[in-house]
Amino acid sequence: MRFYLILCMLLIVITSSAQDIRKPSSSLASIETHLQEITKTEKSRNYKNIKTLNYVADYIHKEFLKHCDTVYTQPYLVNGVTYKNVIGVLHPDIDELIVIGAHYDVAGSQEGADDNASGVTGLLELSRLLARESLNHRIEFVAYTLEEPPFFRTKQMGSYVHAKHLFDKKSKVIGMICLEMIGFFRDEENSQQYPIPSMKSLYGSIGNYITVVHKTDNGTFGKYFIKRTKENQLLETKSFLGIPGVSGVDFSDHLNYWNFGYSAIMITDTAMFRNMNYHRESDTMETLDINKMKLVIDQLYLTVKSL
DSSP states (O other): OHHHHHHHHHHHHHHHHHHHHHOSOOOHHHHHHHHHHHHOOSSOOSTTOHHHHHHHHHHHHHHHHTTOSEEEEEEEEETTEEEEEEEEEESTTOSSEEEEEEEOOOSSSSOOIIIIIHHHHHHHHHHHHHTTSOOSSEEEEEEESOOSTTSTTSTTSHHHHHHHHHHHTTOOEEEEEEEOOOOOOOOSTTOOOOSSTTHHHHHOSOOOOEEEEEOTTSOSHHHHHHHHHHHTOSSOEEEEEOOTTOTTTTOSTHHHHHHTTOOEEEEESOGGGTOTTTTSTTOOGGGSOHHHHHHHHHHHHHHHHHO
C-alpha cells in the first residue's frame, strides 16, 4: 500500500512537471474562436466596408483589454473616412519597445483567413501569453488597417501611420515583428514555390515550415531573433534574406518600419508562393492548419519572452 502511494505521488509530480514545461501555450479553442469572429462577417473587411472593419477593430480592442496594461485606437482620415489601428501595450513605463503587428483588413471580397486573420489571431494570443511574463521591453501589439490595395505602399497604410508616430516621438524601438499569413502548411512535394526558382534546391519543395524574413543592413534585431527562434524551435523555421528585387520580401507592414530605419522582420508562411488561395474567396479558415499555426504562436511566445 505504501509503495502504491509513493508511486502515485511520483506520477503526480512527473505529470505536473510535464504540464509546467508545456504551459503557458496558445489555445486551439481560442485560435478557432478568433478566426471565426474575424472571418465569418456578413461583409468582407475591406476598406469599402467600414462597418465591418470597425466590428473587427472593436473585437480586437475587447480582446486586448483582457490582457494589456493600456489599450487605445489610432484613428486617421483617408478620403474623408476614419480608419483606425488598434494598439495594446504591455509595460508602458519601459522606454525600449518591441512592436508586434498584423493587419486586419482584406483585399477585395473574401474572408482572408490566412491573409491575415491568422496574423491577427497570433497577435491576440501573444498578448494573452506575454501578459503573464516579466519582460525587459515595452511591447506594443498593433492591429493595422489599410495594408491591402489600393493603399499598399502609400502613407495611408496603418503601419505607416504607426511607424511615423514612433519616429516623430523618437521612440526607442528595438525591433518590429510583422505577422503576415502564419496558418497555411502543406506536406506534399512541390507545394512550395519561390520568387527565384534556384531557391528550391536550398529550401526544399515542401511547404511545411515557417519563415523569418530579415535584412542584413537593418540592425541586429533580425539576426538575434532568428538565433533565439532556432533555440526555441517547435516547428521547422527557415530565414530568408530580404534582398532588393526579390518579390515578396517586403509585401507587408514591416516595409514601413524598414523605411523609417527600424529593425524589422516578417513571420510568414510565404503567402502566394505556397497558398494558392491568396487574395481569393477560397482563403477560408477551413483551409488552415490550426495545429501548426498553434506551434508558430507558441514558438513566437518563447522567442519574444527570451529577448
